[in-house]
Amino acid sequence: MKDTLTKLHYSSKSEIDKCIRLRDELKQLRDAIQDISDKSKLELFFIATRKCKDKIQQYETFLKDNSLQA
Known part of the structure; x- marks a missing residue:
């Protein structure tokens, strides 16, 4: 029983860490997009917008996968 609880704890911690990392990456991308307001920086x-969309997709997949486990 103790081993099972330990495994669940580490699994939960890993998922929480991943969620925090994805959230932080999204915030960084948001900040980068907000900083790029000069039209000469359209590229x-x-x-940045493309990376943000990819990161949002990863985050949504993460949330979907983990809400099914709950």
Whole structure:
């Protein structure tokens, strides 16, 4: 029983850490997009926006996968 609880604890901690990391990455991308307001930086804006969309997809997948386990 103790082993099972230990495994669940580490699994939960790992999932929490992943969620926090994804959230922080999204915040960084949001900040980068907000900083790119100069029209001469449209290429950087596109790249940051694309990365943000990819990260949002990862976050949504993470949330979906973990809400099914609860």
